[in-house]
Amino acid sequence: MNAHRGKIVALAIATAVAAATLVVAADGRSGPSPSELDPSAFAWVRPSALPPGWTAQRLPNSPARLPTPSGWHPSRGDAGTRTTIVKGPDGRIAGYLNATPRQGEESTASWDSFRVDHNRDEGERRVRLLASATGLRFRSGSGSCVLDSYVTTSGHRYREVACIVAGRTETTVVVGAAPPRGWDAKAPAIERAIDSFTT
Amino acid sequence: MLTFQIKRLAAVFAIVGLIGGGATSVALAGHHRHHHHHHSGIPQHNGGDHDADNNGGPSDGDGNI
Numbered sequence: 001m002n003a004h005r006g007k008i009v010a011l012a013i014a015t016a017v018a019a020a021t022l023v024v025a026a027d028g029r030s031g032p033s034p035s036e037l038d039p040s041a042f043a044w045v046r047p048s049a050l051p052p053g054w055t056a057q058r059l060p061n062s063p064a065r066l067p068t069p070s071g072w073h074p075s076r077g078d079a080g081t082r083t084t085i086v087k088g089p090d091g092r093i094a095g096y097l098n099a100t101p102r103q104g105e106e107s108t109a110s111w112d113s114f115r116v117d118h119n120r121d122e123g124e125r126r127v128r129l130l131a132s133a134t135g136l137r138f139r140s141g142s143g144s145c146v147l148d149s150y151v152t153t154s155g156h157r158y159r160e161v162a163c164i165v166a167g168r169t170e171t172t173v174v175v176g177a178a179p180p181r182g183w184d185a186k187a188p189a190i191e192r193a194i195d196s197f198t199t
Numbered sequence: 200m201l202t203f204q205i206k207r208l209a210a211v212f213a214i215v216g217l218i219g220g221g222a223t224s225v226a227l228a229g230h231h232r233h234h235h236h237h238h239s240g241i242p243q244h245n246g247g248d249h250d251a252d253n254n255g256g257p258s259d260g261d262g263n264i
Contacts, residue, residue, distance in 0.1 A: 077259055078259060078261055081259065081260070081261070083259065085256075092255070093255070093256050093257065096256060096257045098257075098259040098260050099260065100259055100260035100261050100262075102262060103261055103262035103263050104262030104263055105262065106262045114262075118258075118262070119258050122258055124258060150258070152255070152256075152257075152258070154255050156255050156256070156257075158257045158258075160257060160258070162260065172260075173260030173261075173262070174260065175257070175258070175259060175260040177257035177258070
């Protein structure tokens with residue numbers, strides 16, 4: 001009888017294990033969190049002071065400050081935001097930084113899907129998420145970042161790093177972008193700006 | 200003895216249910232993704248707002264269009 005009872009228990013345990021395995025398999029995830037894609041792409045994110053010679057533009061009604069690299073200049077943007085750019089010899093934007101207070105449903109938890117969806121909603125084409133990470137540490141809080149590329153409806157291609165940073169009182173989005181061909185040249189300034197960004 | 204075995208079996212299946220149910224809850228939580236869709240149709244080329252991407256520039260950080 002004990003052997004019979006043992007078989008029943010063993011069968012039940014095997015059923016439990018199989019059920020749990022099926023559920024996990026159906027979930028389709030066996031690797032890192034779906035909110036992260038090649039998070040090592042953000043190994044450069046390290047809180048750092050504003051580099052010498054740089055300035056910072058304070059956002060209206062917000063403690064956030066957008067770093068402005070040497071040689072970059074403030075540019076027009078939406079009310080309540082700050083933008084700084086540098087142009088290339090052809091007069092086109094070669095580097096772009098923007099800080100915007102959180103306005104909608106964007107959050108650190110859903111940042112990767114939000115940003116990609118948002119870019120598509122704005123009419124950008126060929127939007128490609130290249131990397132994303134959460135739980136990144138910034139000077140004044142923690143946040144999430146994406147690296148993606150897209151083509152605007154006016155036919156301009158850009159690669160961007162877009163981060164949402166939750167500070168003590170404010171949550172702000174900081175974006176750095178450059179044409180893909182000029183990315184390697186502008187990425188150091190963009191990354192340094194994001195590293196020294198505060199909100 | 201038969202009653203005891205039935206109770207034992209019921210307890211085991213209850214555990215199975217808890218494991219399965221718990222795993223399902225985790226799976227559902229993992230699938231909770233943000234889906235954000237705006238379709239305001241603001242024309243580009245500076246037709247609707249002054250965002251940089253409507254003027255040949257990159258997309259800014261706004262959460263709206």
